[in-house]
Amino acid sequence: MLYDIIILGGGPAGLAAAVEAYDEGAQNILILERDLELGGILNQCIHNGFGLHTFKEQLTGPEYAERYINQVKEKNIPYMLDTMVLELEDHGDTKIVHAINQEQGYMLLETKTAILTMGCRERTAGAIGIPGYRPSGVFTAGTAQRYINMEGYMVGKEVVILGSGDIGLIMARRMTLEGAKVKAVCEIMPYSNGLVRNIVQCLDDYDIPLKLSHTITFIDGKNRVEGVKVMQVDEHLKPIPGTEEYIPCDTVLLSVGLIPENEITRDADIAIDPRTNGPIVGELRQTDTPGFFACGNVVHVHDLVDYVSEESVLAGKGAAKYLRGELKTDANFETVNGEGISYVVPQHVCVDNLEQDLTFYMRVRNVYSDVVVNAVIGDEIIATKKSRKFLPAEMVNFKIKKEVLEKYPDGKITFRVDPKEAKK
Amino acid sequence: MKKDITCISCPLGCQLVVEKKNDDYIVTGNSCKNGIKYGIEEMTNPRRVLPTTIVIRGGLHPRLPVATSDAIPKGKIFDAMAIINQVVVDAPIQLGDVVVKDLLGTGIDVVATKSMPKVS
Ligand SMILES: Cc1cc2nc3c(=O)[nH]c(=O)nc-3n(C[C@H](O)[C@H](O)[C@H](O)COP(=O)(O)OP(=O)(O)OC[C@H]3O[C@@H](n4cnc5c(N)ncnc54)[C@H](O)[C@@H]3O)c2cc1C
Numbered sequence: 001m002l003y004d005i006i007i008l009g010g011g012p013a014g015l016a017a018a019v020e021a022y023d024e025g026a027q028n029i030l031i032l033e034r035d036l037e038l039g040g041i042l043n044q045c046i047h048n049g050f051g052l053h054t055f056k057e058q059l060t061g062p063e064y065a066e067r068y069i070n071q072v073k074e075k076n077i078p079y080m081l082d083t084m085v086l087e088l089e090d091h092g093d094t095k096i097v098h099a100i101n102q103e104q105g106y107m108l109l110e111t112k113t114a115i116l117t118m119g120c121r122e123r124t125a126g127a128i129g130i131p132g133y134r135p136s137g138v139f140t141a142g143t144a145q146r147y148i149n150m151e152g153y154m155v156g157k158e159v160v161i162l163g164s165g166d167i168g169l170i171m172a173r174r175m176t177l178e179g180a181k182v183k184a185v186c187e188i189m190p191y192s193n194g195l196v197r198n199i200v201q202c203l204d205d206y207d208i209p210l211k212l213s214h215t216i217t218f219i220d221g222k223n224r225v226e227g228v229k230v231m232q233v234d235e236h237l238k239p240i241p242g243t244e245e246y247i248p249c250d251t252v253l254l255s256v257g258l259i260p261e262n263e264i265t266r267d268a269d270i271a272i273d274p275r276t277n278g279p280i281v282g283e284l285r286q287t288d289t290p291g292f293f294a295c296g297n298v299v300h301v302h303d304l305v306d307y308v309s310e311e312s313v314l315a316g317k318g319a320a321k322y323l324r325g326e327l328k329t330d331a332n333f334e335t336v337n338g339e340g341i342s343y344v345v346p347q348h349v350c351v352d353n354l355e356q357d358l359t360f361y362m363r364v365r366n367v368y369s370d371v372v373v374n375a376v377i378g379d380e381i382i383a384t385k386k387s388r389k390f391l392p393a394e395m396v397n398f399k400i401k402k403e404v405l406e407k408y409p410d411g412k413i414t415f416r417v418d419p420k421e422a423k424k
Numbered sequence: 425m426k427k428d429i430t431c432i433s434c435p436l437g438c439q440l441v442v443e444k445k446n447d448d449y450i451v452t453g454n455s456c457k458n459g460i461k462y463g464i465e466e467m468t469n470p471r472r473v474l475p476t477t478i479v480i481r482g483g484l485h486p487r488l489p490v491a492t493s494d495a496i497p498k499g500k501i502f503d504a505m506a507i508i509n510q511v512v513v514d515a516p517i518q519l520g521d522v523v524v525k526d527l528l529g530t531g532i533d534v535v536a537t538k539s540m541p542k543v544s
Pocket residue numbers: 008009010011012013014032033034035039040041042045050083084085086117118119120121122141142143145166167170258261264295296297298302303304305306308
């Protein structure tokens with residue numbers, strides 16, 4: 001059988017892309033998911049705060065996921081669980097997906113298009129190189145989240161968390177509620193990488209200290225963690241001698257960042273952007289290899305699932321357009337990150353493919369107030385994004401009207417942080 | 425009485441100071457009027473939605489995610505945890521099923537936030 005679309009991963013990105021592609025007329029779709037259920041990482045994110053943009057309600061992760069899972073089931077879109085995708089092959093008009101599961105064994109599935117939605121994974125202690133033995137009791141925050149929230153296995157009693165990303169903050173509260181003592185959250189940067197609401201509701205509410213400009217320099221203990229050495233760092237992030245503090249604990253959680261999961265993408269020779277660690281994509285999330293699309297955390301790490309859903313609708317539309325032979329391939333614009341911006345998605349734009357205004361997603365490099373983000377073509381500012389404050393932790397979504405983009409034939413769109421114009 | 429509160433109504437995160445003067449509350453440090461509302465509420469009646477898990481038998485996983493159907497007084501969170509931690513349910517469960525009625529006399533229920541079919 002030749003599928004229209006095979007979707008690699010059944011998280012929020014894969015589900016939203018499937019639903020949209022189906023509604024756009026592509027009906028021969030298959031979702032492949034390695035876990036025992038659909039929903040992706042949301043299944044372990046039991047806290048609330050999801051869906052404020054999409055549903056105008058505060059949902060928990062599983063509730064948000066279930067809304068999309070129900071749509072997939074109502075439309076009878078087929079999916080295979082407990083099925084791992086191993087490899088992708090590109091043969092022009094046909095693609096071959098290598099996948100494996102217990103029932104069917106090794107499968108070679110043929111499809112006209114594939115949408116990559118494998119999500120991201122967490123950086124580990126190895127990835128950041130903390131000295132010390134490798135005793136038990138060191139977990140990534142997401143692994144601990146899964147153990148506690150899904151398996152019901154408590155990972156420790158006295159905890160120090162390294163990194164103030166949202167998952168670390170959420171886990172500080174979660175472990176406190178389950179009776180653990182969270183002694184500190186250490187953040188090497190002078191600002192937190194988490195959302196303000198999480199700092200307030202997860203740390204301040206429970207009097208958990210947030211140590212900014214601090215890092216763990218040593219993990220003590222041979223079999224089980226016995227404590228950590230924490231030091232203050234200078235502006236070059238180097239530990240300052242004399243600031244050592246020993247904190248006894250039995251558990252260390254690492255919340256030191258997420259990396260898009262792109263082994264399969266790389267093996268298929270799909271071009272990767274070193275800034276995002278994800279595939280280079282266009283306005284409808286087409287990759288540089290025709291017929292392959294990508295969306296969600298596999299493209300760039302999102303902090304809000306609402307934006308994942310929004311982006312995935314584009315990929316679903318794109319795949320359907322490609323199947324109808326309507327997807328134009330000549331991009332007019334390339335996007336460039338200027339001063340203060342670390343990346344921009346999409347990396348290129350073909351205005352003819354746009355049905356509506358286009359949202360560009362980007363991150364700033366620093367904490368800024370009294371600035372704007374400008375989109376610039378040549379010497380001309382074509383659009384401005386205002387906000388009272390820009391934080392690296394909060395992705396900037398910058399919508400530019402289709403009519404505005406149509407005024408310019410082609411070229412580079414540079415996004416940059418500029419000082420706010422003085423009020424006249 | 426005086427209290428430092430971070431406003432979370434928008435990403436700016438203003439550092440508010442809320443002060444009680446006679447029967448009035450005075451909020452300073454806010455950059456907009458939403459901060460006044462938030463500051464007074466947070467001072468007089470802070471509330472939070474409580475998401476957690478309970479034991480489920482016969483489901484895909486050993487734990488079922490649940491949450492209070494509305495925000496409960498912040499001061500009752502640990503008492504609420506003690507009650508919710510006693511609850512055991514059997515699969516199947518539908519999203520929205522009530523697992524604790526009228527938690528601690530607040531009139532607020534604890535409900536399942538995920539459907540979990542029975543697995544044999
Ligand atoms: C630990 C953790 C906690 C997070 N907490 C929050 C939060 O609190 N709030 C928030 O808004 N965002 C959170 N995020 C970000 C969150 O990942 C996104 O909001 C959203 O879930 C991303 O959707 P996705 O579909 O791109 O990825 P995922 O949800 O990760 O889904 C990817 C899916 O692909 C499957 N998959 C991967 N590789 C393969 C393969 N080879 N074969 C078959 N299937 C495969 C995975 O099993 C998974 O189900 C968190 C991320 C992580 C890692």
